[in-house]
Amino acid sequence: MQAVPPITGISEIVLSVNDLTEMRDFYVRVLGFRLHSQLSLESLVPDPDGVPTIAFLSISETQTPLGLAGHPQLFVLIDHRRHVHARKRFAGHDVSRSTLNHLAFEIPPESFGQHAKRLCDLGIEVSYASFPAMNAKAVFFKDPEGNVLELICHHPASIRS
Known part of the structure; x- marks a missing residue:
């Protein structure tokens, strides 16, 4: 049996949300996460002037064991109804089957x-x-x-x- 290659940490956690603005503001205001970046991807072409459909919040910078290789730990909020990729793979929460x-x-x-x-x-x-x-x-x-x-x-x- 082959040895399992190492996993060095969690790069990002992605949470599907209904109200991206409210959730982004909560995590910034209450937990002190920093807005790393956000973008609007309602179609396959990013819209620089569009309302964001995904926000990347920095939890911890690269000086931590989990923020390796220049990549901070990220907490990602994604509007599952509007984001082009999330719409395809997210059918909504089923509380009876959710593992979170x-x-x-x-x-x-x-x-x-x-x-x-x-x-x-x-x-x-x-x-x-x-x-x-x-x-x-x-x-x-x-x-x-x-x-x-x-x-x-x-x-x-x-x-x-």
Whole structure:
């Protein structure tokens, strides 16, 4: 049996959305992601003046283990109704068959309290969880379209605070 070639990380996560502008603004405003680029692809030819159908948000730059070879970690939002490629391969969510439970983003242990307070200050409903077996704690919340998000920190002392 041949050895499996290495996978070095996740290059991007792509989320199909109904309201690209609202979702893009949420992830920039609430989580601090940066707009890397966006474009309008309602047909096979990009429209530089069109309303964006896809937005690439930078989660982390290339100095991290997952942002290798000059490519940042990207969180991509795609309007599945308007984007030419998404229309062909996305038939809509079927909750009974969906495999997405939530998206988790790693945060430094020392910023856990700041993140939790900021979410509350923004009026976002949160819940908390501790994971003693992983020496971790997390705050859960939802984006405007109902996707469950988790900010998690791993640290031996994090479950005690």
